[in-house]
Amino acid sequence: MHATATSNLTPASGPAAAANHVYWQRCQDTHVANAGYYQRVRSVLPLLCELHLAPGHRVLDVGCGNGEYSAVIARHCAWLDGIDLAPALIDQALALGLPNADFAARGVDTLDRLPDAAYDALFVMGVFATLHGGLFEATVAQLQRLLKPGGVLITRDSVTPAQDVVRRVNDGYHAHYRSADHYAGVFTAAGLRMQRAVYLETFTGIDNYFFVFRRD
Numbered sequence: 092m093h094a095t096a097t098s099n100l101t102p103a104s105g106p107a108a109a110a111n112h113v114y115w116q117r118c119q120d121t122h123v124a125n126a127g128y129y130q131r132v133r134s135v136l137p138l139l140c141e142l143h144l145a146p147g148h149r150v151l152d153v154g155c156g157n158g159e160y161s162a163v164i165a166r167h168c169a170w171l172d173g174i175d176l177a178p179a180l181i182d183q184a185l186a187l188g189l190p191n192a193d194f195a196a197r198g199v200d201t202l203d204r205l206p207d208a209a210y211d212a213l214f215v216m217g218v219f220a221t222l223h224g225g226l227f228e229a230t231v232a233q234l235q236r237l238l239k240p241g242g243v244l245i246t247r248d249s250v251t252p253a254q255d256v257v258r259r260v261n262d263g264y265h266a267h268y269r270s271a272d273h274y275a276g277v278f279t280a281a282g283l284r285m286q287r288a289v290y291l292e293t294f295t296g297i298d299n300y301f302f303v304f305r306r307d
């Protein structure tokens with residue numbers, strides 16, 4: 092992964108953002124939903140890779156966690172970079188020993204160090220609900236910049252049917268589940284067009300999807 096400039100993206104401030112930052116920095120296990128949900132994720136992800144990746148592609152997996160899904164993606168592309176706030180999870184990802192991937196412990200606030208149009212495809216799975224106070228919008232804008240024209244951003248996220256909900260999930264971690272309209276509007280405003288939505292499951296009133304956005 093090549094770095095070019097210093098960061099001007101700052102981690103969001105405020106008590107919820109600060110608690111989340113600490114929670115995820117110390118995180119060793121990202122599984123907070125039921126086992127069936129992850130099984131469904133494991134069955135859908137390879138299909139999305141088949142549809143949207145090509146063997147020569149360079150891919151960035153943002154908030155890659157322990158690299159479990161990065162390993163699936165890496166089978167469908169030439170090179171994968173994975174980043175995550177949690178050093179313990181990055182150690183687990185590195186221990187997978189993937190031949191065409193590298194992983195680094197760094198937050199989304201460092202994305203502006205990467206060059207324009209560096210990637211053919213981006214994956215951000217289960218991450219945006221952890222970003223508060225403007226960091227979600229700033230991150231989506233950076234992701235648009237990192238994508239080549241025609242490239243895809245594949246997200247997996249929890250959205251609500253009507254209004255945003257901020258809910259305590261674990262310890263200090265508060266998740267921000269955005270309404271489907273709010274969520275989609277942020278990508279549209281950044282110049283990313285929603286191409287596909289794959290429904291996964293609804294639990295505790297929150298709908299979970301894979302979304303595919305394309306940079307025109």
Ligand SMILES: C[S@@+](CC[C@H](N)C(=O)[O-])C[C@H]1O[C@@H](n2cnc3c(N)ncnc32)[C@H](O)[C@@H]1O
Pocket residue numbers: 115116118121153154155156157160174175176177180197198199200215216217218221222
């Ligand atoms: C629910 S887990 C999802 C992990 C993985 N993508 C998956 O699908 O299993 C959310 C991940 O986002 C990471 N994360 C949270 N805030 C972050 C930030 N500001 N920058 C980078 N990663 C972050 C966490 O450390 C955690 O690994």
